[in-house]
Each structure stands twice: as C-alpha cells, then as structure tokens.
Amino acid sequence: MEIKSVGVIGAGQMGNGIAHVCALAGYDVIMTDISQEALDRAVTQIDRNLARQVSRGLVSEEDKTAAQSRIRTTQTLADLGPTDLVIEAATERETIKDSIFKDLLPHLKPETILTSNTSSISITRLASRTDRPEKFMGFHFMNPVPVMQLVELIRGIATDQETYDACLAVVEKLGKTAASAEDFPAFIVNRILMPMINEAVYVLYEGVGNVKSIDGSMKLGANHPMGPLELADFIGLDTCLAIMNVLHDGLADTKYRPCPLLTKYVEAGWLGRKTGRGFYDYRGETPVPTR
C-alpha cells in the first residue's frame, strides 16, 4: 500500500517535527491536538525551522512554501479518518494513548496503518487494544526530528510484514535511516540513553558534581553534543521520568529506579525547556543552572 497522507496526533515538539519532515517529503499532513494554542505554536515552529533550512541552503523557497501548503491542522480527531498512516505523538502516558486510539478507531479506514512515536511503551500492549494489531507498530523519531537521522521501527507481536515494509518505505522517503528494534521497554536508544541521563541526575543528587560540571564533563570528556542534563531538559523531564518508570516496571530491575531528584523536578512542573525551567532556567537571555 502506498502512503500518500499522514495524520499526526499531538502538536508538541515531536508532533511539529514529524509534520514538518512528512510535508517536506511530499505527504499531505493533517495534525491534531486537544489545544488550539499547541497547534498554533506548532505551525509557528515549523515555519521557523523551515526558514532556517532555507537560510542554510538546505531547502529551496519553493519547497518550503509547498511543504507549508501541505499541512492542515484540526482539533477534531475524526478529521484524520481518511489518512493512510497515523503517527501518534501525544504525551508519554499509556492511558492518554489508549483513549486517543479508542476515539480515533471508529473513524479510520480499515487499511490505515496506525503507529505510535512512543519512547518506551509496549507496542504489543497498545496494539492489543485496537481493532488492527497487525497494522500497528512503533514509529520512533528522535528529537529534533528535522535534524536527527534515525527512526526506530518497532514491530508488536502481531505486526505484519506489509505494515513494516510500508513504514520502512516512508522512512526512506523522508531521507532517514531505520533501525529495527524488538518490542521491549524503551527499545534500543532509550534503553541505553535514559539510564545514562538518570545516572547524571543521581550524580547531581549525590553532590558528586553540579549541573555545570556534569554537563561540561560529558561534553568535553565524552564528546557528547549536549551534556546529559541539558539533553534531559531538551527531551522534557516528564518524558524522561515516564521512560524510566516504564523501564523500572517493565524490566522489574532496581537498576532502573528513577532518581528522586528527577521526580521532584517533574512534581514542581519544572519540565525543562518546554516550561522555561528544568536543570537550567531558560527565562533569561542565557540558560542558568538551577543547582
């Protein structure tokens, strides 16, 4: 089945990036969110990121205009009904994803492929509550979507080969590289990356280093483009904590226990860049460490 149109659910940092790259690759995109404000913010962000690509000579002005014209937004989930591929990128909470799929399914064409951009949640379990487990899989982009080359493709226990091949063809049309991951908690990238970020928070919690020394050490000492705390703020501390909880519950191993300091930041609503404060305070001219 050839995919021509893509529905994106959730207009946060991942949703806007997914809509951006799909539209640029020639897909008709319809993006939905419960909040009109999130949809408006996403469109502004896409315009800004496309303009940056034009200014760097990566995208032509004509391609930018064409991509913008291919993106529609709606607050009505049912408007995604006629699309060929749906990529769900709402908040990392299983109950939210389940309820989105439950509301969407009555409106979907039977042949539509349904996917989730989840960072960690079982694809098999999400799929089992839909009417199409064989047409359901994980489609996991990395942040920032327009820049990062990798997409993890995760088959649930029932995903059929036709669905996998159709998603692989989309990844290739986007100019990205797919990695196939088995369906176990947090798949490949986050199984490795998130315990490192959590360990960095423990290093901070135990006073081994402060925010500046931890991030500086990993940038200069391990050549990481961002320090682990800066990266946690970039991903979103709520998402980091959700992933650690999935690892902890799903693998039943105490080595994945979330650091209490990470929990405290999330409980404070200090979720990182998206709320203006996390391990850094972003409300001034330059980010200032909060510890």
Ligand SMILES: CC(=O)CC(=O)SCCNC(=O)CCNC(=O)[C@H](O)C(C)(C)COP(=O)(O)OP(=O)(O)OC[C@H]1O[C@@H](n2cnc3c(N)ncnc32)[C@H](O)[C@@H]1OP(=O)(O)O
């Ligand atoms: C949690 C999960 O489930 C999985 C994940 O995503 S884990 C997170 C994975 N991501 C990472 O690890 C990112 C690590 N950080 C980096 O690679 C780099 O810091 C970065 C690419 C984000 C920025 O790089 P930089 O050199 O500091 O910035 P800068 O030179 O301004 O930008 C580099 C490129 O990124 C683009 N960019 C930067 N931030 C961007 C953003 N938020 N959105 C879109 N594009 C962005 C710029 O346009 C630029 O593109 P070109 O060079 O192609 O023109």
Ligand SMILES: NC(=O)C1=CN([C@@H]2O[C@H](COP(=O)(O)OP(=O)(O)OC[C@H]3O[C@@H](n4cnc5c(N)ncnc54)[C@H](OP(=O)(O)O)[C@@H]3O)[C@@H](O)[C@H]2O)C=CC1
């Ligand atoms: N952040 C990252 O680096 C990465 C995240 N992911 C995954 O992508 C998904 C989205 O993450 P991210 O974009 O960072 O999160 P954000 O918090 O930036 O965005 C999530 C969006 O989903 C919206 N939303 C919540 N409930 C619904 C609903 N019922 N219907 C439609 N939209 C809804 C939220 O609205 P509101 O704000 O009003 O609640 C918000 O706009 C998660 O599953 C995450 O694990 C995957 C790769 C990387």
